[in-house]
Amino acid sequence: xxxxxxxxxxxxxxxxxxxxxxxxxxxxxxxxxxxxxxxxxxxxxxxxxxxxxxxxxxxxxxxxxxxxxxxxxxxxxxxxxxxxxxxxxxxxxxxxxxxxxxxxxxxxxxxxxxxxxxxxxxxxxxxxxxxxxxxxxxxxxxxxxxxxxxxxxxxxxxxxxxxxxxxxxxxxxxxxxxxxxxxxxxxxxxxxxxxxxxxxxxxxxxxxxxxxxxxxxxxxxxxxxxxxxxxxxxxxxxxxxxxxxxxxxxxx
Amino acid sequence: xxxxxxxxxxxxxxxxxxxxxxxxxxxxxxxxxxxxxxxxxxxxxxxxxxxxxxxxxxxxxxxxxxxxxxxxxxxxxxxxxxxxxxxxxxxxxxxxxxxxxxxxxxxxxxxxxxxxxxxxxxxxxxxxxxxxxxxxxxxxxxxxxxxxxxxxxxxxxxxxxxxxxxxxxxxxxxxxxxxxxxxxxxxxxxxxxxxxxxxxxxxxxxxxxxxxxxxxxxxxxxxxxxxxxxxxxxxxxxxxxxxxxxxxxxxx
DNA sequence: AAGCATCATTGATCTAGATTAGCCTTCAAG
DNA sequence: CTTGAAGGCTAATCTAGATCAATGATGCTT
Numbered sequence: 001x002x003x004x005x006x007x008x009x010x011x012x013x014x015x016x017x018x019x020x021x022x023x024x025x026x027x028x029x030x031x032x033x034x035x036x037x038x039x040x041x042x043x044x045x046x047x048x049x050x051x052x053x054x055x056x057x058x059x060x061x062x063x064x065x066x067x068x069x070x071x072x073x074x075x076x077x078x079x080x081x082x083x084x085x086x087x088x089x090x091x092x093x094x095x096x097x098x099x100x101x102x103x104x105x106x107x108x109x110x111x112x113x114x115x116x117x118x119x120x121x122x123x124x125x126x127x128x129x130x131x132x133x134x135x136x137x138x139x140x141x142x143x144x145x146x147x148x149x150x151x152x153x154x155x156x157x158x159x160x161x162x163x164x165x166x167x168x169x170x171x172x173x174x175x176x177x178x179x180x181x182x183x184x185x186x187x188x189x190x191x192x193x194x195x196x197x198x199x200x201x202x203x204x205x206x207x208x209x210x211x212x213x214x215x216x217x218x219x220x221x222x223x224x225x226x227x228x229x230x231x232x233x234x235x236x237x238x239x240x241x242x243x244x245x246x247x248x249x250x251x252x
Numbered sequence: 253x254x255x256x257x258x259x260x261x262x263x264x265x266x267x268x269x270x271x272x273x274x275x276x277x278x279x280x281x282x283x284x285x286x287x288x289x290x291x292x293x294x295x296x297x298x299x300x301x302x303x304x305x306x307x308x309x310x311x312x313x314x315x316x317x318x319x320x321x322x323x324x325x326x327x328x329x330x331x332x333x334x335x336x337x338x339x340x341x342x343x344x345x346x347x348x349x350x351x352x353x354x355x356x357x358x359x360x361x362x363x364x365x366x367x368x369x370x371x372x373x374x375x376x377x378x379x380x381x382x383x384x385x386x387x388x389x390x391x392x393x394x395x396x397x398x399x400x401x402x403x404x405x406x407x408x409x410x411x412x413x414x415x416x417x418x419x420x421x422x423x424x425x426x427x428x429x430x431x432x433x434x435x436x437x438x439x440x441x442x443x444x445x446x447x448x449x450x451x452x453x454x455x456x457x458x459x460x461x462x463x464x465x466x467x468x469x470x471x472x473x474x475x476x477x478x479x480x481x482x483x484x485x486x487x488x489x490x491x492x493x494x495x496x497x498x499x500x501x502x503x504x
Numbered sequence: 505a506a507g508c509a510t511c512a513t514t515g516a517t518c519t520a521g522a523t524t525a526g527c528c529t530t531c532a533a534g
Numbered sequence: 535c536t537t538g539a540a541g542g543c544t545a546a547t548c549t550a551g552a553t554c555a556a557t558g559a560t561g562c563t564t
Binding site: 058070072074075078079080082093094095097098099100102103118119121122125126129130132133135136137139140141142143144146147148149150151153154155156198199238243244246247249250251252 | 322331352354378387391393402
């Protein structure tokens with residue numbers, strides 16, 4: 001990343017600022033600080049680990065461009081994908097906060113990320129308490145995403161889970177600016193990734209997608225998914241995007 | 253709680269301080285502040301909701317005594333328990349950070365908790381940045397607990413999951429001072445609660461406990477669980493308590 | 505002491521989803 | 535133009551765990 005123009009840098013730095021803006025209204029000074037934080041960009045090819053479980057880090061990373069997955073592999077190779085990481089998200093949250101990183105994060109597409117040493121984080125909490133508060137809320141939001149995911153995997157049928165995932169992806173990709181219109185997007189995952197996300201097998205994902213198609217809830221052409229009946233998807237999957245999406249911290 | 257003696261108050265306030273001490277070494281001033289925070293105690297009978305999903309709160313709660321569960325109920329009554337809440341934990345994290353509370357928290361035993369208005373939290377981030385940093389780490393730790401739980405429910409067999417749960421309970425209850433010795437504790441849950449925690453049915457929990465007993469990994473007398481072979485439990489369940497338990501923030 | 509509720513335990517049956525094994529399409533690389 | 539790797543799709547079989555239905559324990563209430 002030696003030949004970055006000014007415009008490139010603004011674009012790269014924007015997702016984190018946009019993300020934290022969803023929690024608090026940022027002052028000019030706070031925005032400037034968030035710009036300055038992000039200096040040390042790294043470009044990553046698809047399918048590469050940005051962080052690897054077991055390693056010791058003293059920093060976290062922001063994801064500035066592209067997509068990634070957070071995952072854990074059991075001793076015998078079974079894999080559980082924890083979440084999809086989008087621009088503006090912290091790659092090292094929560095795994096990298098531990099002495100030995102708990103989870104691996106691998107790029108799905110070509111990606112750009114930026115390392116943030118712990119010491120810079122401490123400075124942020126010291127000098128920018130409103131940003132610190134937003135970081136706390138953000139970590140809580142991350143926990144809630146896992147909790148929602150847990151409810152699905154623990155207590156929902158395959159049909160409900162797949163509906164849940166496709167709807168959640170619609171909401172998150174819309175917010176991140178990846179959606180094509182208000183109900184469709186380019187699905188960033190293969191069926192194998194969906195299977196490892198939802199705790200199902202690949203053939204069963206395939207069958208379930210077919211049933212959702214036959215029932216008229218979704219349509220798929222190539223990698224483009226359209227949520228034909230958002231309210232039906234929402235009903236079967238017990239997913240409430242509206243409340244999950246409201247992040248503003250009341251009173252700050 | 254009108255007749256609280258000084259000693260009672262110290263005891264009630266200790267768990268939160270102990271919890272945050274695991275992240276940073278607290279100064280006298282920080283300790284004093286954490287004492288002052290906790291004033292508004294409420295006593296709760298067993299089986300009562302401390303917070304209820306859907307309500308709007310402008311505060312979170314600390315749990316000062318007793319145990320509780322965080323859970324979500326789907327429209328048709330299926331329940332997923334997200335986590336066990338122990339003294340020193342924040343009851344409203346993460347559900348209560350949302351406009352409409354995402355999860356309910358119900359007391360398992362008689363309990364005491366203390367409300368912390370958001371405004372007090374903001375003051376903490378403003379005036380005590382090291383505590384703010386610890387709160388961020390704590391929220392990240394909470395997210396990691398859910399992520400671990402998710403891996404189990406998504407990719408482990410019933411046998412592995414039950415082993416995981418019993419071992420995790422050993423670690424957490426030891427830290428919270430509930431363990432009887434280094435390998436046994438009073439199990440705070442019925443088999444129905446275990447089923448709703450692990451995404452299994454009650455009969456299957458029962459059968460799986462029996463198999464664990466027959467295999468010599470655990471023993472159960474009444475409500476007392478003994479982890480007879482901690483390393484075997486750890487092996488089958490892919491659970492690494494040591495790393496999960498190390499929370500100190502490096503460099504702060 | 506009777507009655508009742510809660511929880512643990514067990515067996516018989518059923519089913520959602522796993523596993524295994526292929527085939528087909530697409531597309532990049534040689 | 536061929537080849538091979540990925541990914542999508544499908545069918546046949548199998549199994550872990552659900553469901554349904556009881557039976558015992560235990561302890562609390564009255």
